[in-house]
Amino acid sequence: MLGLFLLLPVLALYARELPDYSPELLGLAMGAxxxxxxxxxxxxxxxxDRYGRKPIIAVGLLLxxxxxxxxxxxxxxxxxxxxxCVQGAGAVSASISALLADVTRPEVxxxxxxxxxxxxxxxxxxxxxxxxxxxxxxxxxxxxAVMLAMALSGLALxxxxxxxxxxxxxxxxxxSLAALKDLALRPALRPLYAGVFALxxxxxxxxxxxxxxxxxxxxxxxxxxxxxxxxxxxxxLAGTIPLILATExxxxxxxxxxxxxxxxxxxxxxxxxxxARAWGVLAALTLFFAAFNYLExxxxxxxxxxxxxxxxxxxxxxxxxxxxxxAFLGGALGGVLLGxxxxxxxxxxxxxxxxSWAFVAAAGQAxxxxxxxxx
Numbered sequence: 024m025l026g027l028f029l030l031l032p033v034l035a036l037y038a039r040e041l042p043d044y045s046p047e048l049l050g051l052a053m054g055a056x057x058x059x060x061x062x063x064x065x066x067x068x069x070x071x072d073r074y075g076r077k078p079i080i081a082v083g084l085l086l087x088x089x090x091x092x093x094x095x096x097x098x099x100x101x102x103x104x105x106x107x108c109v110q111g112a113g114a115v116s117a118s119i120s121a122l123l124a125d126v127t128r129p130e131v132x133x134x135x136x137x138x139x140x141x142x143x144x145x146x147x148x149x150x151x152x153x154x155x156x157x158x159x160x161x162x163x164x165x166x167x168a169v170m171l172a173m174a175l176s177g178l179a180l181x182x183x184x185x186x187x188x189x190x191x192x193x194x195x196x197x198x199s200l201a202a203l204k205d206l207a208l209r210p211a212l213r214p215l216y217a218g219v220f221a222l223x224x225x226x227x228x229x230x231x232x233x234x235x236x237x238x239x240x241x242x243x244x245x246x247x248x249x250x251x252x253x254x255x256x257x258x259x260l261a262g263t264i265p266l267i268l269a270t271e272x273x274x275x276x277x278x279x280x281x282x283x284x285x286x287x288x289x290x291x292x293x294x295x296x297x298x299a300r301a302w303g304v305l306a307a308l309t310l311f312f313a314a315f316n317y318l319e320x321x322x323x324x325x326x327x328x329x330x331x332x333x334x335x336x337x338x339x340x341x342x343x344x345x346x347x348x349x350a351f352l353g354g355a356l357g358g359v360l361l362g363x364x365x366x367x368x369x370x371x372x373x374x375x376x377x378x379s380w381a382f383v384a385a386a387g388q389a390x391x392x393x394x395x396x397x398x
Contacts, residue, residue: 024142024143024146024147025146025149025150025173026087026091026169026170026173026174027056027110027150027170028146028147028149028150028151028154029150029153029154029157029166029169029170030154030163030166031150031151031154031230031234032150032151032154032155032230032233032234032248032249032252033154033155033158033163033166033234033245034052034053034103034163035049035053035230035231035234035235036234036235036238036245037158037162037163038052038100038103041098041099041100041103042099043099043100043101044100045100045362046358046359046361046362047355047358047359047362048100048101048104048358049100049231049358049361050231050354050355050356050357050358050359050361051100051104051354051355051358052100052103052104052107052354053227053230053231053353053354053357053358054227054350054351054352054353054354054355054357054358055103055104055105055107055108055111055351055354056107056108056110056111056347056350056351057111057223057227057346057347057348057349057350057351057352057353057354058108058111058347058348058351059108059109059110059111059112059114060111060114060116060343060344060346060347060350060351061344061345061346061347061348061351062114062344063111063112063114064114064116064117064340064341064342064343064344064346064347065117065203065337065340065341065344066114066340067079067083067114067115067117067118067340068117068118068121068337068338068339068340068341068343069203069337069340071115071117071118071121071122072121072337075188076118076119076121076122076125076188077122077181077182077185077188079115079118080115080118080119080122080181081178081181081182082113082115083112083113083114083115083118084113084115084174084175084177084178084181085113085174085178086109086110086112086113087110087112087113087170087174088171088174088175089109089110090106090107090108090109090110090111090112090113091106091110091167091168091170091171091174092167092171093105093106093109094106094107094110094163094164094167094170095164095167095168095171096164097164097167106167110170111347114343114347116339116343116346116347117337117339117340117342117343118339120136120139120323120327120339120342120343121339122185122188123135123136123139124327124339125188125189126186126188126189129328132324132327132328134271136320136321136323136324136327137267137320137321137324139320139323141316141320143319144256144263144312144316144319147256148252148253148256148257151248151249151252151253151256152249152252152253153249154166154249155245155246155247155248155249156246156249157169158245158246159245159246203337203341206330206337206338206341207341209329211329212326212329212330212338212341212342214383214384215322215325215326215329215342216341216342216345217345217380217383218284218318218322218380218383218384219322219323219342219343219345219346219349220345220346220348220349221284221349221376221377221379221380222287222315222318222319222322222346222349222380223346223347223349223350223353224349224350224352224353224356224373224376225287225291225315225353225373225376225377226315226350226353227349227350227351227353227354227357228353228354228356228357228360228369228370228372228373229291229294229311229369229370229373231353231354231357231358231361231369232294232298232357232361232366232369232370233294233308234248235366236294236298236304236366237251237304239366240298240299240366241299241301241304251304251305251308254305255305255308255309255312256312258309259309259310259311259312259313259316260313260316261313262286262309262310262313262314262317263312263313263316263317266279266283266313266317267317267320267321270321276321279317280318280321280384281381281384281385283313283314283317283318283321284314284318284377284380284381284384285377285378285381286310286311286313286314287310287311287314287315287318287377288373288374288376288377288378288380288381289310289374290307290308290310290311290314291307291311291370291371291373291374291377292370292371292374293306293307293310294307294308294311294370295367295368295369295370295371295373295374296367296371298366298367298370322342323339323342326338326339326342327339353373356372357369357372357373360372
């Protein structure tokens with residue numbers, strides 16, 4: 024995740040200098056990783072149920088390394104799209120989440136997933152701080168080289184540091200298309216699939232636009248963007264940590280969940296209407312990060328509690344497919360919005376997605392399905 028996040032703050036600005044740049048092609052470069060992830064998450068999740076988590080994770084890391092190598096030599100936006108597609112073919116998010124679920128007890132799984140969310144959040148802010156510095160020193164091709172090195176390091180960690188997975192005790196049903204369809208359509212899981220789709224649509228679209236706001240509207244040099252990202256992320260922890268603790272201790276997880284979605288949507292609306300003012304950008308980004316980090320931890324925790332244990336890898340495959348499809352469309356449609364309506368259009372479009380998600384999470388059967396896992 025650190026490697027992927029390293030591109031978010033710098034890819035949009037780098038692509039603008041390439042000869043074949045267009046807003047739409049930039050959107051594809053931002054979201055292409057999500058497309059191949061979405062196509063392959065379910066197969067990788069099912070294979071992890073059948074063949075084991077670690078072998079499948081290793082294959083995914085090798086594909087990610089190959090895509091990073093392509094990125095090192097890419098000299099056009101189209102080549103960046105190809106590199107991101109190959110990186111995304113290493114679709115092991117579901118397998119990793121399933122491995123974590125395999126080695127944790129149900130009563131502590133939300134906390135374990137929260138630690139994953141926190142580690143992703145730390146990777147996120149670490150990347151936002153490091154990326155402008157690395158970009159100034161080695162450029163985007165150099166960042167791809169760093170990603171290649173981290174992929175190979177991940178292989179070493181997988182076999183030298185990660186605990187052994189339990190023996191395969193089931194999962195035959197996950198290899199049935201009928202069972203897979205059942206997992207995709209199960210009422211308890213559908214709101215979670217929709218939620219992770221919306222969350223990553225918004226995240227990708229946000230970082231299609233935010234670097235351009237900082238560099239253009241606010242006149243900040245790229246090398247100084249890390250100060251903004253670090254400041255707003257640290258401030259956002261004052262919101263994220265209480266949300267996590269209150270979810271575990273108060274039994275009001277459903278209400279807090281919907282509130283976090285509304286906060287994310289409100290932050291996007293604020294960015295859409297006030298991205299020319301520095302204080303407004305800082306405040307809106309702080310609110311967005313607070314909600315994003317909480318939701319990023321909460322959604323997979325809810326899914327692993329609701330999904331059957333023997334087919335958890337397949338269910339997480341559907342979940343990750345929705346996640347990365349959201350990332351792809353957030354980039355692709357964000358590029359279209361950027362080309363037609365400018366930066367405000369990207370943020371306001373994301374706000375509409377968030378408000379639609381809040382309605383789904385709060386209303387009817389979808390709202391009732393979330394409640395049992397929060398008590």
